[in-house]
């Protein structure tokens with residue numbers, strides 16, 4: 001069984017490890033004694049995060065890999081497995097589109113589906129067989145509360161995150177007797193760089209996420225700790241943040257949850273009536289590596 005408590009536990013692969021939740025997870029794993037392989041399209045960020053991890057006395061290497069590139073994933077997996085077994089895979093790399101559905105382009109869809117969903121599936125498919133052979137290992141996913149509750153202006157993002165949650169749930173059942181565990185964390189708002197690379201179709205929502213109230217949002221370190229604690233307990237789904245009330249309400253009274261979400265969408269100004277005709281805004285400069293192809 002994969003364990004992460006205060007001693008050398010093996011080797012972990014973390015995607016999207018150059019910043020935010022991925023970086024915090026890689027560093028926390030190192031603090032708990034695991035060697036880490038950091039994957040990102042941002043090579044400089046991944047190398048800096050690897051240097052932070054090495055301060056804890058473990059091996060940490062950075063790989064520049066686009067998780068949406070199937071061939072690159074296969075080559076990466078072969079190289080990593082040639083260096084030894086992988087005990088934990090954290091599928092964390094993610095990008096976001098916040099725009100009315102009718103304003104999202106096929107390039108937007110290709111981008112979020114490729115990184116958030118197909119990337120996680122491809123890397124899991126590449127690394128899982130070696131875990132199954134050893135009857136040991138753990139696969140973790142950083143999904144989102146947007147993968148548990150539908151929210152306006154997040155149709156594309158929510159589609160990918162519902163996909164991740166469903167993939168992970170089915171996989172967990174299938175692997176129940178295999179010795180390989182599955183964990184899915186579904187955070188609400190986390191204070192990371194994600195919002196800087198998000199494609200927005202609504203200025204009001206963009207402004208709110210650029211400068212949220214001081215009290216709002218979790219730290220990426222909290223998400224990392226919750227993820228690794230859940231993995232060491234054997235896995236399952238963990239919802240994080242005050243927004244998880246929406247998920248509880250949805251399970252108790254789905255129609256009431258719909259009306260609450262609809263009311264919030266209108267108040268924040270991201271429902272169809274408020275956003276009609278708004279063109280998607282380009283991502284901010286500095287995050288071009290994570291941006292979709294021109295369209």
Ligand SMILES: NC(=O)c1ccc[n+]([C@@H]2O[C@H](COP(=O)([O-])OP(=O)(O)OC[C@H]3O[C@@H](n4cnc5c(N)ncnc54)[C@H](O)[C@@H]3O)[C@@H](O)[C@H]2O)c1
Pocket residue numbers: 015016017018019020021022039040041042045065066067068092093094095096115116142143144145186187188189190191192193194195197220290
């Ligand atoms: N920040 C939030 O509010 C929040 C809430 C819920 C879930 N999440 C999820 O958490 C995960 C991590 O996001 P974060 O908030 O730490 O954002 P972040 O932008 O700080 O980190 C995401 C990392 O993924 C990398 N990345 C992007 N495209 C990639 C690709 N094609 N291949 C490899 N790496 C790629 C980026 O370079 C970046 O380093 C994402 O899956 C996101 O959807 C974030």
